[in-house]
Amino acid sequence: MHKSFLLLLLFIATLSRAQSEKKAVQPPNILFILVDDLGYGDIGVFNQNARKAQKDPSVPYLITPSLDKMAANGAVFTQQYANAPVCVASRSSLLTGVTQGNAIVRDNQFDKALEDNYTVANTLKQAGYTTVAIGKWGLQGLTKDWPAHPMKRGFDYYFGYMRHSDGHEHYPKEGPYRKPKEVYDGYENVASRLDKCYTGDLWTARAKKWLIDYKRQKKSAPFFMYLAYDTPHATIELPTQEYPKGSGLRGGLQWLGTPGKMINTASGEIDSWMHPLFKNATCKDKATGAVTPWKDVDKRYATVIQRLDQEIGDVLQLLKDLGIDKNTLVVFSSDNGPSQESYLKEPYTPQFFDGYGPFDGIKRDLWEGGSRMPVIVQWPAKIKPGSVIAQASLLSDWAPTFLNAAGMSAPARMDGVSLLPVLSGKGGQRQGAIYSEYFFKGKTPAYPEFEKAHAGRAMNQMQMIRLGNLVGVRYDIKKQEDDFEIYDVVRDPKEKKDLAAQMPGLQQQMKARVLQLRSVNESAPRPYDQELIPAITDQPHSKExxxxxxxxxxxxxxxxxxxxxxxxxxxxxxxxxxxxxxxxxxxxxxxxxxxxxxxxxxxxxxxxxxxxxxxxxxxxxxxxxxxxxxxxxxxxxxxxxxxxxxxxxxxxxxxxxxxxxxxxxxxxxxxxxxxxxxx
The missing domain is CATH 3.90.182.10 (Toxin - Anthrax Protective Antigen;domain 1)
Known part of the structure; x- marks a missing residue:
């Protein structure tokens, strides 16, 4: 009897272990949240909380409690880069897993078709995932048939702004500043039904509705959601009213589905509601001591960021309410650095809130401020709360990471590397290529906070490569022989001290390396396209x-x-x-x-x-x-x-x-x- 009892206990323990192992390998749900033109320095945990802690009336600050909570529950990436310092090119690389040196969509090629090849969506579909994209797209193609509609690039469902320019404004139907927009539910334009729908609220409500329905229908099957906001980009418009009480399953934004009242904030006055915290905010001038109200555009920006934070918190709470948060890998990022656009009569500058954080540069810059991203990751089943990850990486690394998490290999075509080892703390982490190239006929803003060597600098052809802690940057490139400026961005994040003169060997290595990892693209010509690709400098060790x-x-x-x-x-x-x-x-x-x-x-x-x-x-x-x-x-x-x-x-x-x-x-x-x- 005693022996039988021991055998029974052993059987139960073995069964329990087997069930635990089976549960442990369950592929995670994946939610990628991408926002538009949000700076590294705009987020509480990266910069704004430190500004608030100064308790200085001359130092204004933004609030992002939901994202701060997400960071506390997960990890922050302090050295992850956008593939490009502008939205369309950055997003194309994110979705395809390739660097800008090998992407089809580069520079400012807005609305150009995303290449017909492997994407994060069509590969995850083959791994058994249901895939959905909600929000801004801008990669559909320029012909009427939209050859790169999201549902032709691997997504099972799409709801959002198809065209890039539509994302310049955040009320699809009314369009007070620009012509009315088009919002697509699959292949149908439904903008006429979207009275007073503020897009940040609209995308959030639609995402929540999809998640609720999917959980009811699919139970434990995994999903991949690409939730791409168009805020705070371009026109800094306000929502119609305060955020609905509560969040998640029992509150917050709700999808009503009735034409004319599609969501529960589709009432009141468009572009009207300003958060009470900022409505009467003032700032003290350090030089004169005078106290003046914030400019309207700064109040607007602060309201939009706070609203965006609430929207993300609403979705995260829903995951918890649905009981799927523990095995859902959530990634939050911006697509490029902060912008100085407002599309209003009153201009906006990220100087007021220090949106570029400890760096120089903004959107369209390859200085760190234009391409270093505020990345936060939450995955309770795998990630230790409060982790800080200093691995240098690119947004294009997420495609192979997601496939790795799903138990699949990445296509050989993808340049990115899986970040699963550094996320989970298990296995050796490979270092991927950190590379970007971009053309823009403009200048780095001449902000007094920026280094004199950077402020007002002509952009034109630009290039960036990172090897270890050292970043090489070239602006206004005329020829391949032009030297890189070289900075240790770990010790010198503002890129003050150019180390190039001390590192002639690294200079040549960088010049060779950029030619050894990129492809010529005739639609985005570069001054170095016709250069010979250098051979390796060392003799190979094996003849076979x-x-x-x-x-x-x-x-x-x-x-x-x-x-x-x-x-x-x-x-x-x-x-x-x-x-x-x-x-x-x-x-x-x-x-x-x-x-x-x-x-x-x-x-x-x-x-x-x-x-x-x-x-x-x-x-x-x-x-x-x-x-x-x-x-x-x-x-x-x-x-x-x-x-x-x-x-x-x-x-x-x-x-x-x-x-x-x-x-x-x-x-x-x-x-x-x-x-x-x-x-």
Whole structure:
């Protein structure tokens, strides 16, 4: 009897452990909240709480209690960058997981179609997620059929502003400053029903309604929601009334669904309600001691930020009320630095609230203030409350992170790296490339708070790369030989001391590296597009290709760094017959191609199955996405003589494995890349 009882206890313990392990691997729900033109310094935990603590009547401050609470319950990223310092390019990289050096949408290409390739949405769909986008899009394409409508790029449902310019104002129907807007429910324009709907409230109410319905219908199935606000961007408009009492399931904003009264704040007077905390706010002039009221535009901005904070808190409370908060990964970020636009008669400047925080630069700048983001992450099941993460990263790292969290590999096409190790505190964290390029014909604002070397600086062609703690920045680039300014942004976040003169070796490394990780895009020409891509400076250590076999369940060619190796070895050349007697379907070849002389080289690739080929970190040939006919793909590169590292990942299908990599130049006709070309 005693023995039977012990066996019963052992069985219960084993069953309990198995159930716990099963529960532990449950893919998380994912909610990405993106706001528009909010500065690093606009958030309480990053800057505003410190301003408030001064108790100085000459130091005004903003309040963001919901975001502060989110940070206390999760983690803040102190060194995460937007891929670009303007919304459309930043969002395109976020959604596709690639840097601006390899994105299709760059610079100010508003409304240009998001590329038809892997996105965070269509990959998560294949991982079993239901996907929804709510809010601002601006990447739909310029033709009437909108080839890159969100529901053509992997989202199951969409509700929001399709066109970029619509997001300049926050009342879709009334449009007091600009023409009436269009809001799409799927493919239907429903703006005529949206009387007095302030968009921050509208997107929040719609997101809450979707979450409530989804929880009722889908139970434990995972979802990915991209909740993209258009505030505080552009016209600094006020809501119609104070925030409804309560939050979450039993209060706050509510979706009513009645034309003319779609949400519970669609009444009162548009652009009218100012928060009582700011309505009569005053500020003391440090120089004169005079006390004056805040400008109307500053009161407006403070109200909009406080409203945005309440809207986000409302959604977070709903997750808790629905019982899904513990295993929901929530990421909050802005898309670029703070703006000095108001679209009103009275101009706005982020100087009043110190929206750029400890940095110089604003929106459209590649100084830290234009691209360092106020990122907060909450995931109670995995993240230790109150964590501070100093990992240097990009917004494009979130796509592979989400896939990793869902138990999937990321496509080889994505430049980003998974941040799951640093979020969970488990495993080794890889460092991804931190790189940005941007063109804008303007100047950095001449704020007296900015360094003299930065204030009023001509922008034009700009470039930024970060290696370790050191950031290289180039403004008004005329040619590839132009030097980077180099700053230690950990010790010197304001970028006061240029270290370039002390680091000639790093200067050359940065100049080489920026050419080794980007692609030429004819729609966004750069002064360095026709430069030869440098070879590595050290002699390779192996005369053979290193290969590794993997077993991967994804429908795409995977980025294999995070996968478990099934088998590995070396070979003198690319060999597709490595799968024999191995339980694997993917192989990655890594080696060095010897370029005999400076010049143009064309690479050709055809496979049975799918493949992705990179030289250095440049995506050369994509024989993966919608590659079904074994057709040969090719790409020309300008290369300097020497050794160039390559990565070729091949995923077989049911056919006999076949990989055919060839190349040609002015000096030799098209032929296979052979053992004689490889080190």
């Amino acid at each position: 290709i290193k290969w590794s076999l993997y077993k991967d369940a994804a429908a795409w060619v995977p980025e294999t760094s995070s996968l478990q190796v099934v088998k590995k070895g070396t070979a003198p050349a690319i060999n597709a017959g490595l799968f024999k007697n191995a339980d694997a379907n993917t192989v990655t070849y890594r080696g060095y191609i010897r370029v005999p002389a400076d010049g143009a080289y064309t690479f050709y690739l055809s496979v049975t199955g799918n493949a992705f080929f990179r030289l250095h970190d440049i995506p050369v040939i994509d024989a993966d996405y919608k590659y079904e006919d074994h057709a040969e793909q090719s790409r020309k590169l300008l290369l300097k003589a020497g050794w160039h590292p390559f990565t070729l990942t091949y995923k077989k299908n049911g056919e006999s494995p076949s990989v055919n990599l060839q190349w040609s130049s002015a000096a030799f006709s098209k032929r296979a890349v052979s053992a004689a070309d490889i080190y």
